Amino acid sequence: MTSAQPRVAVIGAGPSGLYAAAALLASAADTGVSVDVIDRLPAPYGLVRYGVAPDHVKMKSVIRVLQKPFDPAEVHFLGNVPVGREDGGLPLDVLREHYHAVVHATGSSVDRALGVPGEDLVGSVGSGQVVSWYSGHPDHLGSAPPLDHPGVAVVGAGNVALDVARVLAKTADEMAATDIPDNVLAVLRGSAVRDVHILIRRGPQHVKFTPAELRQIGDLAHADVIVHDDDLLAGEGPDRSGIDDRRQHQNLDMLTAWAAADIEEGRPRRIHLRFLRSPVRILGTDGRVSGLVIERNEVVDGRVRGTGEEETLDVGLVVRAIGYSAEPIPGLPFDEASGTVPNEGGRVMRDGEPVVGSYVTGWIKRGPSGVIGTNKGDAIETVEKLLEDLPNLPDPKAPGREDLLASLAAHGVEPVDWTDWLRLDAEEVRLGGVRGGADRVKVAELAAMLAACRGA
Numbered sequence: 001m002t003s004a005q006p007r008v009a010v011i012g013a014g015p016s017g018l019y020a021a022a023a024l025l026a027s028a029a030d031t032g033v034s035v036d037v038i039d040r041l042p043a044p045y046g047l048v049r050y051g052v053a054p055d056h057v058k059m060k061s062v063i064r065v066l067q068k069p070f071d072p073a074e075v076h077f078l079g080n081v082p083v084g085r086e087d088g089g090l091p092l093d094v095l096r097e098h099y100h101a102v103v104h105a106t107g108s109s110v111d112r113a114l115g116v117p118g119e120d121l122v123g124s125v126g127s128g129q130v131v132s133w134y135s136g137h138p139d140h141l142g143s144a145p146p147l148d149h150p151g152v153a154v155v156g157a158g159n160v161a162l163d164v165a166r167v168l169a170k171t172a173d174e175m176a177a178t179d180i181p182d183n184v185l186a187v188l189r190g191s192a193v194r195d196v197h198i199l200i201r202r203g204p205q206h207v208k209f210t211p212a213e214l215r216q217i218g219d220l221a222h223a224d225v226i227v228h229d230d231d232l233l234a235g236e237g238p239d240r241s242g243i244d245d246r247r248q249h250q251n252l253d254m255l256t257a258w259a260a261a262d263i264e265e266g267r268p269r270r271i272h273l274r275f276l277r278s279p280v281r282i283l284g285t286d287g288r289v290s291g292l293v294i295e296r297n298e299v300v301d302g303r304v305r306g307t308g309e310e311e312t313l314d315v316g317l318v319v320r321a322i323g324y325s326a327e328p329i330p331g332l333p334f335d336e337a338s339g340t341v342p343n344e345g346g347r348v349m350r351d352g353e354p355v356v357g358s359y360v361t362g363w364i365k366r367g368p369s370g371v372i373g374t375n376k377g378d379a380i381e382t383v384e385k386l387l388e389d390l391p392n393l394p395d396p397k398a399p400g401r402e403d404l405l406a407s408l409a410a411h412g413v414e415p416v417d418w419t420d421w422l423r424l425d426a427e428e429v430r431l432g433g434v435r436g437g438a439d440r441v442k443v444a445e446l447a448a449m450l451a452a453c454r455g456a
């Protein structure tokens with residue numbers, strides 16, 4: 001039974017973790033709970049910082065909402081604290097000695113594989129790697145994809161595929177007004193990319209794009225959109241009788257109009273939308289991608305199957321944007337198929353029983369889908385379960401803050417706090433002014449991030 005002041009750790013300072021922290025804080029007047037938010041990076045915000053495309057500046061303003069729990073310093077931030085990772089940091093069982101409950105909000109950062117020959121070639125990459133690179137994630141400083149060939153294939157029909165295609169189709173001058181680090185801008189300046197092929201395994205009525213994101217590729221100043229629809233969009237387009245999602249109708253309206261119009265206006269770059277196409281083999285020369293064999297599909301009874309009709313795309317880079325999986329958390333159950341931690345409403349479950357004091361929220365709970373706002377209701381559900389359990393959770397061995405700091409020091413972990421992060425934040429804003437026209441420029445190297453945090 002809980003007798004000490006209840007202490008909760010939220011691991012992961014992305015949207016789901018920060019919505020969970022806010023929901024816990026909202027209960028504090030009744031529960032007296034104290035909350036620490038822990039992230040392996042010195043910077044908070046997860047995929048808002050390292051996923052949301054750099055040119056989606058408005059979307060990033062959600063940070064103003066997400067940061068609220070830290071503002072009057074009611075919730076503590078412990079950045080630069082990896083938890084439960086084999087490459088160092090604080091073991092999860094040690095962390096557990098300090099808290100009544102732990103909410104895991106570590107997201108899904110592993111790129112799913114296509115499972116086709118040639119996937120290991122240089123120039124065959126996951127969207128996570130490309131996005132992390134252009135977003136200045138410290139793990140991906142040296143992960144620049146090869147952009148020295150005019151052709152690129154992006155596999156997938158979700159918003160991430162659109163993000164990657166759009167960023168690669170924009171000019172470096174267009175991207176200079178964003179927060180991308182200088183080294184990324186330099187690579188984009190030297191880009192030879194001209195044709196970006198988005199490969200969609202099903203038909204136009206099945207895309208997972210949202211209309212606002214699809215519209216953006218049609219509005220690009222320096223790239224044409226070319227719809228290769230094999231007459232799928234001729235006339236009225238595909239049968240819409242079973243479609244009740246307004247967004248799908250909007251997508252189809254846009255795609256049908258693009259297919260009907262001759263919108264190839266001679267812009268220097270082109271985004272090709274290719275429906276009913278799947279990659280079957282990535283071709284290589286001297287260990288790097290030199291082409292992609294794709295197969296035409298048909299959809300029978302809702303299932304995609306290849307027709308055997310193949311063609312080869314002249315590409316030097318293949319980006320798969322086909323979804324993510326989470327990294328298993330040592331000591332917790334993990335479902336490989338869904339890439340999530342088994343749970344009921346956020347309570348972690350093993351063999352049908354709750355794992356006492358362990359909760360999940362966000363992508364690690366429900367899988368890699370949903371926009372930032374989706375994580376709010378998800379986090380509230382998890383916190384409700386936690387608060388139901390809280391009075392009966394056993395007191396931890398070492399609930400004092402000094403105990404936690406001693407454990408971190410014993411494991412060679414030097415945390416940064418919210419004030420430290422604000423110093424890095426200010427430095428990035430300063431660098432934006434130095435570049436000119438950008439609100440901020442990311443500091444990407446971990447040592448430089450830490451130096452800025454410490455005011456060095």
Ligand SMILES: Cc1cc2nc3c(=O)[nH]c(=O)nc-3n(C[C@H](O)[C@H](O)[C@H](O)COP(=O)(O)OP(=O)(O)OC[C@H]3O[C@@H](n4cnc5c(N)ncnc54)[C@H](O)[C@@H]3O)c2cc1C
Pocket residue numbers: 011012013014015016017038039040041044045046047048051052053056059081082083084085105106107108131160163361362363364369370371372373374375
């Ligand atoms: C490329 C991309 C672009 C997107 N763009 C948009 C968009 O424009 N608009 C929109 O609404 N949604 C967008 N989304 C979806 C949105 O980002 C997600 O819904 C949301 O970020 C999921 O939140 P999360 O907290 O579960 O995970 P994440 O945001 O991934 O946060 C996880 C956090 O956990 C930390 N962490 C991981 N492992 C550890 C560890 N072992 N120890 C300590 N900390 C750890 C990470 O550093 C990270 O800060 C995008 C997603 C992707 C992939």
Ligand SMILES: NC(=O)c1ccc[n+]([C@@H]2O[C@H](COP(=O)([O-])OP(=O)(O)OC[C@H]3O[C@@H](n4cnc5c(N)ncnc54)[C@H](OP(=O)(O)O)[C@@H]3O)[C@@H](O)[C@H]2O)c1
Pocket residue numbers: 114155156157158159160161163201202206207208210213278321322323324368369370371
């Ligand atoms: N601006 C924004 O709001 C924004 C930006 C980025 C991401 N997000 C959100 O973040 C979440 C994740 O986005 P996402 O794009 O990674 O996922 P997603 O929306 O689930 O799209 C994944 C795509 O990959 C395809 N796919 C899966 N396996 C494949 C395979 N083996 N071969 C070919 N194609 C395959 C899927 O096709 P099928 O449909 O046929 O399965 C689907 O089109 C989504 O909820 C998204 O809306 C939002």
